[in-house]
Amino acid sequence: MLAVVFDSELQVRIDYPEPRPSRSDALVAVRVAGVCSTDLEVMKGYMGFTGVMGHEFVGRVVSGPEKWRDQRVVGEINCVCGRCDMCTGGLANHCRDRTVLGIDGHDGVFAEYVALPVRNLHAVPDTVGDEQAVLVEPLAAAFQIVRQLDFSRSDSVVVLGDGRLGQLVARVLKTVVRRPVLVGRHEDKLEAAEKAGIQTVAEGEFSPRADADVVVDATGSAEGLETAMRAVRPRGVIVLKSTVAAGKELNLAPLVINEVTVVGSRCGPFPDAIQALADGIVDVSALVTGRFPLRDAPEALAAAARPEHIKVLIDVA
Numbered sequence: 001m002l003a004v005v006f007d008s009e010l011q012v013r014i015d016y017p018e019p020r021p022s023r024s025d026a027l028v029a030v031r032v033a034g035v036c037s038t039d040l041e042v043m044k045g046y047m048g049f050t051g052v053m054g055h056e057f058v059g060r061v062v063s064g065p066e067k068w069r070d071q072r073v074v075g076e077i078n079c080v081c082g083r084c085d086m087c088t089g090g091l092a093n094h095c096r097d098r099t100v101l102g103i104d105g106h107d108g109v110f111a112e113y114v115a116l117p118v119r120n121l122h123a124v125p126d127t128v129g130d131e132q133a134v135l136v137e138p139l140a141a142a143f144q145i146v147r148q149l150d151f152s153r154s155d156s157v158v159v160l161g162d163g164r165l166g167q168l169v170a171r172v173l174k175t176v177v178r179r180p181v182l183v184g185r186h187e188d189k190l191e192a193a194e195k196a197g198i199q200t201v202a203e204g205e206f207s208p209r210a211d212a213d214v215v216v217d218a219t220g221s222a223e224g225l226e227t228a229m230r231a232v233r234p235r236g237v238i239v240l241k242s243t244v245a246a247g248k249e250l251n252l253a254p255l256v257i258n259e260v261t262v263v264g265s266r267c268g269p270f271p272d273a274i275q276a277l278a279d280g281i282v283d284v285s286a287l288v289t290g291r292f293p294l295r296d297a298p299e300a301l302a303a304a305a306r307p308e309h310i311k312v313l314i315d316v317a
């Protein structure tokens with residue numbers, strides 16, 4: 001099959017073997033895949049991953065248990081053991097023996113077919129199109145913040161970073177707080193957020209005043225946490241949404257002095273994301289800025305790394 005493989009370099013292979021699903025797997029024909037910042041990190045050596053890249057997708061089940069056959073689906077990315085203390089304790093996303101689709105030990109979705117445990121699948125309603133459904137995984141990651149924090153007494157909420165994830169986080173937070181503010185450095189990206197009714201501030205005009213109840217860092221940079229520490233109020237909360245690259249020294253004393261709660265946040269609830277798209281309460285229409293066929297995936301990945309793009313999609317079928 002056609003597949004985009006990373007093995008110390010990016011390769012478009014036409015002869016990659018089709019996945020062989022186990023008894024608990026479904027075989028899914030991928031329709032559309034999404035490029036995420038994590039894919040760009042994988043190409044820099046993140047997790048030492050080799051194999052088929054990609055983890056955001058919508059597809060159709062071609063083989064597996066009867067009830068799933070021919071269903072249009074999205075899929076959770078953590079493939080878990082079901083037996084460890086995390087799994088049995090209800091924290092399966094933190095399974096100690098997990099593989100992660102297209103990121104760690106499990107072939108991903110930049111390919112014609114992917115095998116995924118049936119327990120990972122979620123059916124997509126007909127009213128949610130492929131170009132929306134492909135955003136379910138990152139949108140679920142944004143909804144995770146709402147699961148982790150109670151926003152009922154948060155008036156001032158700031159999202160740092162106008163990229164792929166920051167955009168989704170701001171849209172989701174707009175469903176629970178009146179006026180989340182998105183801070184970014186790209187005029188066109190801030191405009192896309194404004195179109196979805198989100199208040200924005202250009203980074204150059206943002207002056208952190210230690211008055212925000214919650215600050216979400218989705219900048220993907222160490223500077224993001226520094227800015228967050230200056231923007232959050234004493235006893236406020238900082239949510240870390242991007243894995244910050246190592247290599248920068250940070251002074252964490254402000255967290256102690258101001259008694260700040262720091263919350264790490266990763267994968268989230270698919271049902272919440274699917275429901276939000278079906279109900280139209282999260283507007284994702286302006287986010288897709290590029291589409292490429294699977295064989296041009298290297299161009300798609302290069303485009304996703306350029307600042308003018310928000311979400312880049314790969315059309316597989």
Ligand SMILES: [Zn+2]
Pocket residue numbers: 036037038055056138
């Ligand atoms: Zn991702």
Ligand SMILES: [Zn+2]
Pocket residue numbers: 080081082083084085086087092094095096097098
């Ligand atoms: Zn486990």
